[in-house]
Amino acid sequence: MTGDPETHWIPPNHPRRESLLIRERLVDGFREGYVAAQGLIAHGRGECFDYLIGEESIPPALTAERVAVAALLTAERPVISVNGNTAALVPRQIVELARLVNAKLEVNLFYRTREREELIARVLRENGAEEVLGVGDDASCVIPELFSERRRVSCRGIYIADVVLVPLEDGDRTEALRRMGKTVIAIDLNPLSRTSRAANITIVDNVIRAVPNMVRFAEELRDRPRDELIGIVKGFNNEENLRAVLTFIRDRLTELAGKGITLEFPKHGSDG
Numbered sequence: 679m680t681g682d683p684e685t686h687w688i689p690p691n692h693p694r695r696e697s698l699l700i701r702e703r704l705v706d707g708f709r710e711g712y713v714a715a716q717g718l719i720a721h722g723r724g725e726c727f728d729y730l731i732g733e734e735s736i737p738p739a740l741t742a743e744r745v746a747v748a749a750l751l752t753a754e755r756p757v758i759s760v761n762g763n764t765a766a767l768v769p770r771q772i773v774e775l776a777r778l779v780n781a782k783l784e785v786n787l788f789y790r791t792r793e794r795e796e797l798i799a800r801v802l803r804e805n806g807a808e809e810v811l812g813v814g815d816d817a818s819c820v821i822p823e824l825f826s827e828r829r830r831v832s833c834r835g836i837y838i839a840d841v842v843l844v845p846l847e848d849g850d851r852t853e854a855l856r857r858m859g860k861t862v863i864a865i866d867l868n869p870l871s872r873t874s875r876a877a878n879i880t881i882v883d884n885v886i887r888a889v890p891n892m893v894r895f896a897e898e899l900r901d902r903p904r905d906e907l908i909g910i911v912k913g914f915n916n917e918e919n920l921r922a923v924l925t926f927i928r929d930r931l932t933e934l935a936g937k938g939i940t941l942e943f944p945k946h947g948s949d950g
C-alpha cells in the first residue's frame with residue numbers, strides 16, 4: 679500500500695498501477711474543480727486508443743513530436759493551449775516545454791468557467807509559469823465562425839499566434855484555427871478524430887508521454903540552425919503519418935490475433 683491516503687487502495691504490485699495513478703490525477707483535478715467532469719470521460723476514450731497502440735510512443739508519434747518541436751522553435755508567435763486534463767496530467771512538463779520553445783501558455787477551455795480558468799492558471803504558476811494568458815478579461819478576442827466557449831482567446835496569445843499546440847482538443851476549434859491560417863499541432867490518442875484529421879501535425883500519443891518526449895526533442899533541437907528546423911517541418915506529411923499510425927494499429931492487432939492474447943494461469947487441483 680502507498681502512504682498517500684487517496685491512493686492507498688492501489689496495491690503497489692497492481693498490474694495496472696500506473697494507469698490507475700494517472701486516473702487519480704484527473705480525479706484529484708476534478709475534486710479541486712479544474713478538470714471538467716467530461717474530461718474524465720474523454721480520458722477513458724483516450725485510454726481505449728492507448729491500448730490499441732500498446733501504451734507506448736509509437737514511431738509515427740515520435741516523428742510527429744520531433745516535427746512539432748521544430749515547428750514551435752521556428753514559429754514567430756508560438757502558443758501552447760492548456761485545458762483541464764493537460765493541467766492535471768503534465769503541469770510541470772508543459773511549462774518546461776513552453777520555456778524551451780519560447781511559447782506563451784494560454785488557458786483555453788471547452789467548458790469555460792472563470793473559476794476553472796483561474797485554478798488552471800494557478801496550477802501552471804505553481805509549476806513555474808511566469809505568465810498565463812486567457813484568464814478573465816484577457817480572453818477578449820474571438821475566433822471567427824466558432825460558437826463554443828473555446829472561441830474566446832487572448833488577443834496577445836492564440837489570436838495572433840502562428841503556431842498553436844492544442845493537447846486534447848475538439849475538432850471545431852482546430853478547423854477554425856486552420857481557417858485563420860495558423861499551423862495547428864494536436865495531441866490526440868484518437869487518430870480518427872476530427873482534430874487529428876484537421877491538424878497540420880497530429881501527435882497520436884498519450885499527453886503523459888508526448889509532452890516529456892517533446893521536452894527532450896526541444897533540448898536536442900533548440901540550438902540547431904533555423905534552416906535545418908524548417909527542413910524538418912517541410913519534410914513532414916500529416917496524412918502519411920496518420921496512415922502510418924493506422925497501419926501500425928492494424929499490424930499490431932493482426933499479430934495479436936494471430937498469436938492469441940489470453941493470459942496463462944496455473945491449473946487448480948489435480949486432474950485426478
Ligand code: PTJ
Pocket residue numbers: 713714716717718720721722723724725727761762763767786787788789790846847848849865866867868871883884885886
Ligand atoms: O478542460 P476543457 O473544458 O477544455 O475540456 C477538456 C475536454 C477533454 C473534456 C474537451 O476538450 C473534450 O470534450 O474533448 P473531446 O472532444 O472528448 O476530445 C478529447 C480527445 O482527446 C479524444 O479524442 C480522446 O481520445 C483524446 N484523449 C483523451 N485523453 C488523452 C487523449 N489524447 C492524448 N492523451 C490523453 N491522455
